[in-house]
Amino acid sequence: xxxxxxxxxxxxxxxxxxxxxxxxxxxxxxxxxxxxxxxxxxxxxxxxxxxxxxxxxxxxxxxxxxxxxxxxxxxxxxxxxxxxxxxxxxxxxxxxxxxxxxxxxxxxxxxxxxxxxxxxxxxxxxxxxxxxxxxxxxxxxxxxxxxxxxxxxxxxxxxxxxxxxxxxxxxxxxxxxxxxxxxxxxxxxxxxxxxxxxxxxxxxxxxxxxxxxxxxxxxxxxxxxxxxxxxxxxxxxxxxxxxxxxxxxxxxxxxxxxxxxxxxxxxxxxxxxxxxxxxxxxxxxxxxxxxxxx
Amino acid sequence: xxxxxxxxxxxxxxxxxxxxxxxxxxxxxxxxxxxxxxxxxxxxxxxxxxxxxxxxxxxxxxxxxxxxxxxxxxxxxxxxxxxxxxxxxxxxxxxxxxxxxxxxxxxxxxxxxxxxxxxxxxxxxxxxxxxxxxxxxxxxxxxxxxxxxxxxxxxxxxxxxxxxxxxxxxxxxxxxxxxxxxxxxxxxxxxxxxxxxxxxx
Numbered sequence: 001x002x003x004x005x006x007x008x009x010x011x012x013x014x015x016x017x018x019x020x021x022x023x024x025x026x027x028x029x030x031x032x033x034x035x036x037x038x039x040x041x042x043x044x045x046x047x048x049x050x051x052x053x054x055x056x057x058x059x060x061x062x063x064x065x066x067x068x069x070x071x072x073x074x075x076x077x078x079x080x081x082x083x084x085x086x087x088x089x090x091x092x093x094x095x096x097x098x099x100x101x102x103x104x105x106x107x108x109x110x111x112x113x114x115x116x117x118x119x120x121x122x123x124x125x126x127x128x129x130x131x132x133x134x135x136x137x138x139x140x141x142x143x144x145x146x147x148x149x150x151x152x153x154x155x156x157x158x159x160x161x162x163x164x165x166x167x168x169x170x171x172x173x174x175x176x177x178x179x180x181x182x183x184x185x186x187x188x189x190x191x192x193x194x195x196x197x198x199x200x201x202x203x204x205x206x207x208x209x210x211x212x213x214x215x216x217x218x219x220x221x222x223x224x225x226x227x228x229x230x231x232x233x234x235x236x237x238x239x240x241x242x243x244x245x246x247x248x249x250x251x252x253x254x255x256x257x258x259x260x261x262x263x264x265x266x267x268x269x270x271x272x273x274x275x276x277x278x279x280x281x282x283x284x285x286x287x288x289x290x291x292x293x294x
Numbered sequence: 295x296x297x298x299x300x301x302x303x304x305x306x307x308x309x310x311x312x313x314x315x316x317x318x319x320x321x322x323x324x325x326x327x328x329x330x331x332x333x334x335x336x337x338x339x340x341x342x343x344x345x346x347x348x349x350x351x352x353x354x355x356x357x358x359x360x361x362x363x364x365x366x367x368x369x370x371x372x373x374x375x376x377x378x379x380x381x382x383x384x385x386x387x388x389x390x391x392x393x394x395x396x397x398x399x400x401x402x403x404x405x406x407x408x409x410x411x412x413x414x415x416x417x418x419x420x421x422x423x424x425x426x427x428x429x430x431x432x433x434x435x436x437x438x439x440x441x442x443x444x445x446x447x448x449x450x451x452x453x454x455x456x457x458x459x460x461x462x463x464x465x466x467x468x469x470x471x472x473x474x475x476x477x478x479x480x481x482x483x484x485x486x487x488x489x490x491x492x493x494x495x
Contacts, residue, residue, distance in 0.1 A: 033334050118333055144331025147400055154395070175327035283328050284468035291465075 028129055032121030035168075039129045045070060048097045048125060050168055058168060059097030061130050067106060068258040073198050073227040074100055075259035076267060080161055080196045081250045082243045083233055087111060087160035091152075091188065093145035093176070094166035095123060098132030105135040107253045113138040114159075116148045118166075118173075146175050149184050158190040164197035174286040177209065181283075182216040186234060193234045201228040205291040207274035212281045214271075222271035223264075230271075243268060300365065303490055304426050305447045307368055310483050311375070311422040312451030317459040317476050318379060319344050321469050322412050325386055329394040330404040339404035340412075347413045351420015358421060359428035368425050369487025371418060376480035378415035383470050386411060423448050 024042025031037075038049045047060040060070040069075045077100060080087075088111055092101055095117035104113060113135070117123050120142045126132035134140050141148055145166055162185050166176050175181060185195055195217070199209055201224055209230075213220050217232035247261040254260050281288060322340050323332070330336050355371070381389075390407055397403040423444055430440040463472050 118331070143400065144333050146328060147331040150329065150394065151398075173332055175324075175332055178328075180328060282468070283324075284470055285464075286324075287465040290461075 028125065030121055030125065032119050034119045034121075037121060037125055039125060046129065048122075048130065059099050059126075059130065061097060061099060066131055067103070067256050069099060069103055071099070072225040073229055074103070075254075075257065076223045076225055076227070076229040076264070077163060077165075077196050077198065078103070078250075078254055078257060078259060079221075079223055079229070079231060079264050079268065080163070080194050081107075081254070082246045082264070082268070083194045083231065083238060084160055084192065085246045085249045087194070089157075089159045089190070090114070090161045090163065091149075091159045092116065092163045092165065093148070094164070095126055095132075095140065096165065097122075097130035098126040099130070100163060100165060101134075101138065102132055103257050105138060107250075107257070109135070109137075111137060114141065114148075114152075115139070116141045116143060116145050118142070118144050145173070146181060146184075149181070149188060153184055153187050157188060158193070159188050160190050160193055162189060162193070162195045164195065167198060167200070172205075172288040172292060174288045175283070177212065177281055177288050178286050179212050179215055179280050179282045182212065186216055189234045191234065195230075195232050197230040199228050199230055200292060201226065203292050205288055207278045208281050208288075208291055210271050210274040211278040215280050219270050221268050223267040223269070225267070231268075237270065300490065301430065303365060303487055304368065304429050305443070307372055307483055307487055308423055308426040308444050309447040309451035309454075310479065311372060311419050312448035313455030313458075314375065314451075314476055314480055315344070315348070315416060315419045316452040316455035317463075317472065318382075318412065318415065320456060320459045321464075321472060322382075322408060324464070324469050325382065325411070326390065326404055326407055329390045330400050330407060333400060335401040336404040339401065340408045342405065343408035343413055344416050347416035348420035351417040351422075352424055354417065355421025356424035356428075359425045363425065363428045365429060365487050365490050368422065368429060369484040369490075371421050371425060372480050372484035372487070375415050375418040375422075376477040376484065378418055379473065379477050382411050382415075383473050 024040035024047070026038060026040045027046065028039040029037065035050045038051070040047055040049065041063070044063045045060045046063055048058045050058055062068040062070055069078070086108065090104060090111050090113045092113065092115040095101060095115045098115075101113060101115045104111065115134070115138060117140065123140055123142055164176065164185075166173055189195065200206065206228065210222070213230055213232055217234070219237050220230055220232035221237065223229040223231065243265065247265055251261055254264070279285065319340065323337060326336055326340065389410055393403055393407045393410065397406055427441045427444045430444065431437045459472065467475070
């Protein structure tokens with residue numbers, strides 16, 4: 001296919017998706033410092049969108065079963081528990097509707113959770129429309145994730161699990177996808193600490209992202225559904241036997257949020273295959289959004 | 295009437311200076327992000343500092359142009375702005391870490407950081423436009439037209455610096471490489487102006 005034709009098709013696809021209305025009943029709209037937030041309901045789901053069109057869904061909750069994780073990527077991220085079934089200290093960057101934070105609060109009631117969200121309006125909307133209630137052990141911080149990480153590093157804080165979920169459907173905070181940032185995150189991780197990140201699956205950016213994660217953590221899993229969830233561990237990935245053992249341990253908890261080992265375990269594939277000369281993203285070179293558009 | 299070549303050099307300096315300021319301003323957001331994030335406050339701090347620095351620069355440039363203005367001196371202003379940007383590359387990280395350790399509020403942290411690193415080079419750059427106007431004005435009646443052309447050239451340069459940096463340069467080069475590149479061009483243009491055989495007015 002010619003480049004021009006590909007481009008025309010891509011434009012047509014984007015227009016078609018953009019034309020799909022946020023068909024549900026609109027429950028709430030709000031213009032925040034960073035974006036337009038739309039909350040709507042359809043098919044027993046309530047969703048938070050940034051903007052009006054269908055692709056822009058950020059978080060959805062089920063109105064029939066609040067424990068159920070609607071998004072594939074969120075269920076995939078729960079695979080972090082196969083690397084450590086009982087993390088005690090968890091950092092979540094990007095609260096969104098609070099679905100992941102809420103699920104972890106229920107699954108791990110004793111875990112100390114810090115959730116960081118740059119947009120105060122998102123925190124308000126999560127509380128008001130998505131049933132997000134910070135647990136006794138949960139603190140929510142309204143600030144830039146990078147700044148929070150840097151401050152915690154200075155204070156010598158440690159986490160067993162860091163969840164990076166600050167990308168939205170089209171925009172990447174570029175300072176949260178650099179080697180230096182990942183080194184800071186690694187500095188926050190305890191021995192055998194885990195980082196998991198929700199990322200895009202199939203753009204030129206993926207290779208750069210892979211090279212960057214590899215430069216900090218070595219081999220990592222890339223669990224691919226419609227998104228790509230990265231899972232990396234300080235000190236190297238565990239063996240298959242350990243994964244299976246942990247999967248058994250957490251199976252009842254994961255069943256409760258709508259997933260389980262039959263679906264999740266086969267997704268654990270060590271990422272490979274990016275070109276050896278792929279440029280690593282750094283604070284000096286981080287055109288992530290440009291690369292994502294290519 | 296002045297020789298065309300001399301006018302061209304003045305316009306080139308004014309246009310480039312506009313390019314330089316906006317390229318540095320865009321990159322400053324990048325430079326502050328690892329310590330202060332990318333929130334709206336950080337851009338607020340950056341833009342405030344650049345606007346303040348430019349306003350002071352206009353004042354100083356106008357003042358400086360009153361006594362024996364020359365193309366030579368205009369060239370020296372460009373070189374000074376280039377040299378004043380060097381600490382951004384050489385000392386940026388330690389300075390930002392130092393400020394981060396002392397100021398917790400991201401608003402005042404980014405304001406302080408932007409002031410420390412970018413106020414001086416931007417103020418010096420701001421002096422270029424009024425100084426260039428002085429070099430171009432030969433008759434009172436034409437002074438408005440000269441000022442208009444300088445505004446045009448320097449703001450056009452700013453637009454070019456903004457789009458080239460944000461659309462293309464950051465996709466090709468590291469932040470420090472871009473800074474060093476534009477500093478070298480500033481120094482080169484400044485030198486060209488100094489070596490230019492100027493006519494006494």
